[in-house]
Amino acid sequence: MDIVIRQAKEQDFPPIFSMIQDFAAFENCSEKLTSSLEQMINEKEYINCFIAETDSKEIVGYVVYFFAYYTWAGKSLYMDDLYVKEGFRGKGIGSRLIGEVVDFAKKGNCHKLRWQVSNWNKSAIDFYTSLGAEIDNVEQNCDLIF
Incomplete structure (x- = not known):
């Protein structure tokens, strides 16, 4: 099976949103x-x-990202979601998606890439650590919903 990584288009939104719903359920946060x-x-x-x-x-996986400015690092990229459908995990798709984001960040002269991982998701933590990511337990999310 060949996998192509490409920029999403508006016509891709329905399957992406379906995976967003799956991701929320996976995280036990559908509400x-x-x-x-x-x-x-x-x-x-x-x-x-x-x-x-x-x-x-x-479409079997997606990664969402945006530019951010962190005062301690400067221009950066934030990776909001990285998700691969269950039947396609363990095939290197997540690595390819995050690799695309890393390449994009480097080409954009970013100084770092930041994202979150749930503290219970050991397989994701192991995956990110294998990529060389530093995972700290210092900060927690603060959301103000409008």
Whole structure:
């Protein structure tokens, strides 16, 4: 099976949003998912996303990212979601998706890439550590929902 990593297009939003719902369920946080497919379409200019697509055009993974400025590091990239469908995990797709983000960050002269990982998700922590990521337990999320 060949996998192509490419920039997402608006017509890719329905399967991406379906995976976002799957990701929220995987994280046991479905109730926190307040966006919708319609909202994605209306806010498409803010969505930066690479997808993993099979040779049969099935989208089996995605990664969402955006530029950020961290006062301690400068221009950076934030990776919001990295998700691969269950039946496609362990095949290197996640590595290829994050590799695409890393390449994009380097080409964009970013000084770091930041993301979060749930403290219970040992396989993700092991994966990120194998990539050389430093995982600290210092900060926690603070969300102010409007």
